[in-house]
Amino acid sequence: xxxxxxxxxxxxxxxxxxxxxxxxxxxxxxxxxxxxxxxxxxxxxxxxxxxxxxxxxxxxxxxxxxxxxxxxxxxxxxx
Numbered sequence: 514x515x516x517x518x519x520x521x522x523x524x525x526x527x528x529x530x531x532x533x534x535x536x537x538x539x540x541x542x543x544x545x546x547x548x549x550x551x552x553x554x555x556x557x558x559x560x561x562x563x564x565x566x567x568x569x570x571x572x573x574x575x576x577x578x579x580x581x582x583x584x585x586x587x588x589x590x591x592x
Contacts, residue, residue: 538546562569 541549562572
């Protein structure tokens with residue numbers, strides 16, 4: 514039989530993840546942090562549209578109708 518291990522402290526996994534994310538963010542440049550955030554947002558939207566293909570179809574139809582009227586589709590918010 515293996516050795517018995519005594520657990521002295523329960524570690525909350527979510528706290529460990531938060532600490533790692535904050536440490537990683539501190540080591541990234543502003544451009545790298547922005548790129549990582551953009552990648553995460555795009556991944557969330559891709560997952561949403563994969564789960565709701567009808568919403569994606571509606572979005573593409575709206576953009577196509579705007580293009581037909583001579584308006585460019587939005588690429589993001591201006592700050």
